[in-house]
Amino acid sequence: MTIRLYGFWRSIASFRVRVALKLKQLPFEEIPVDILSGEQFGPDYGAVNDERVVPTLVHGDRRVFQSLAIIEFLDDLMPEPRLLPSDPADRAYARSLALVAVADAHPLVTPRVRNHLVKMFGADANAIESWAKHWTIEGLATYERLLERRPPAPFALGPRVGVADICIAGQIVGAHFLKLDLTPFPAVARLADHCFALPPFAMSHPFEQPGYRAAAPR
Ligand SMILES: N[C@@H](CCC(=O)N[C@@H](CS)C(=O)NCC(=O)O)C(=O)O
Structure with missing residues (x-):
């Protein structure tokens, strides 16, 4: 199907x-x-x-x-x-890691939020960029603290790549859009290296999509 x-x-x-x-x-x-x-x-x-x-x-x-x-x-x-672990505690942890980006960090930088900032508060391009950088960095910093406490081996939940890695990689994609330096987030950067070494991650990156070449990157 x-x-x-x-x-x-x-x-x-x-x-x-x-x-x-x-x-x-x-x-x-x-x-x-x-x-x-x-x-x-x-x-x-x-x-x-x-x-x-x-x-x-x-x-x-x-x-x-x-x-x-x-x-x-x-x-x-x-x-x-499997992208979600079967062990209940690990599954909860995987979902928690995923939701840091999905529920907390990423929604703040979506077009609807950016557009509302422009429309309601007159935010200019610099203000929007600084807003996006702020919330993207907040997400990266949260992940860095989490990954320091439970170091990836080499993925967030252990040897198998899963939903947590996918969502952390999405936060890294946000950093790529904004050309952020990942040096302050070494654990996140190491995890990203492991993820983007895998073709499913590398091929899914926005910069690899046909639409990217057709549009001026923002
Ligand atoms: N929590 C949702 C996020 C959905 C979402 O906000 N998608 C963005 C693109 S990444 C969108 O379509 N935004 C349209 C808009 O903000 O107007 C998910 O994980 O699927």
């Missing part, structure tokens, strides 16, 4: 799902939704996703949104390689 992924080259949440699909070697077709031009608010995508955000994964007559829910759905669909 064909899997369709509504996503966008620049979207960190789409990156997370792309990596999961590729780790599981599930073929999929990606349908771009240009969230910078507002295509997510149009009637076509409105019929697909009521939240008006990417990604959405379509599998048969099932539509799943929210990257973490999608990744868990993929784990049920194709259990190997």
